[in-house]
Amino acid sequence: MKSYLKHGRLPDAVVVEGPLAGGHLGFKMEDILEVRCPSLKEIVKEVKEFICSIESEYIAKIPVIAAGGIRTKEDMEELLQVGADGFQLASLFVPTIECDVHENFKQAYVKATDEDEMIIKSPVGMPARAIRTDFLMDSLTNGCTVNKCYKCMPGCNPGAIPYCISQGLINAAEGRDGLIFSGSRLGGINKISTVREVIKTLLGR
Numbered sequence: 649m650k651s652y653l654k655h656g657r658l659p660d661a662v663v664v665e666g667p668l669a670g671g672h673l674g675f676k677m678e679d680i681l682e683v684r685c686p687s688l689k690e691i692v693k694e695v696k697e698f699i700c701s702i703e704s705e706y707i708a709k710i711p712v713i714a715a716g717g718i719r720t721k722e723d724m725e726e727l728l729q730v731g732a733d734g735f736q737l738a739s740l741f742v743p744t745i746e747c748d749v750h751e752n753f754k755q756a757y758v759k760a761t762d763e764d765e766m767i768i769k770s771p772v773g774m775p776a777r778a779i780r781t782d783f784l785m786d787s788l789t790n791g792c793t794v795n796k797c798y799k800c801m802p803g804c805n806p807g808a809i810p811y812c813i814s815q816g817l818i819n820a821a822e823g824r825d826g827l828i829f830s831g832s833r834l835g836g837i838n839k840i841s842t843v844r845e846v847i848k849t850l851l852g853r
C-alpha cells in the first residue's frame with residue numbers, strides 16, 4: 649500500500665490468490681506441501697479488514713477479489729460472507745469453447761484427476777501448481793536439458809534449473825507435451841463446455 653500512496657494513488661482493486669490457485673503461488677513450498685497455508689477464506693477476511701481501514705482513512709472504495717480453487721456457488725457464498733467483493737476464476741474457463749488455448753491444453757484439464765495436480769519449484773524460484781505431464785516428470789527424473797535458451801529471465805542459469813519454463817510453456821501453448829499450469833480441484837472438470845454453461849452452473853441456475 650505504501651508504494652501506491654507514495655505516488656498519490658490507491659489500488660483500483662486487490663486480488664487475493666489463495667493456496668489453491670494456479671500457476672505461481674505466493675507461499676512457501678513446505679507450507680503448501682504440508683497443507684499449512686491459511687485458506688483463501690482466512691486470507692480474504694484478513695485482507696478485507698485491512699482494506700476497510702484504508703477505505704475509511706482515505707474515503708475510497710477498493711474491491712477485494714478472491715481467487716484460487718473457486719468451483720461452486722457455495723465457495724463464492726462463503727467468500728462473500730468474509731467480505732469478498734468479486735471473484736477471479738481461471739481453471740473452470742480453460743476447457744471452454746471460447747478459450748483460445750490449444751485443444752490439447754483443454755483436454756489435459758478435462759482428463760486430469762485431482763491426483764494429477766503437482767506442486768513444482770519453478771525456475772523463478774517460487775512454487776507453482778501444474779498438471780502432471782511427461783515433460784515435468786522427465787525433467788524431474790532426468791534433469792533439465794535446455795536445447796535453446798530464450799534468455800527470458802535475467803539471472804537464470806540453464807544448467808541449474810528444474811526445467812526450462814519458456815520451453816515448457818511454448819510446448820503446451822502449441823499443443824505439445826509441456827508445462828500446463830492449473831488451479832487445484834480439477835477432478836470435477838470433466839468436459840469442454842461454454843462460458844455461459846460455466847457461469848450458469850456456478851450460479852446454480
Ligand SMILES: Cc1cc2nc3c(=O)[nH]c(=O)nc-3n(C[C@H](O)[C@H](O)[C@H](O)COP(=O)(O)O)c2cc1C
Pocket residue numbers: 665668669670671672715716717718736737738739740828829830831832
Ligand atoms: C494457466 C494459468 C496461468 C496462470 N498465470 C498466471 C499469471 O501469469 N499470473 C498470475 O498472477 N496468476 C496466474 N494464474 C492464476 C490465475 O490468475 C487465478 O488467480 C487462479 O488460477 C484462480 O484459481 P482457479 O484457477 O482455481 O480458478 C494462472 C492460472 C492458470 C490456470
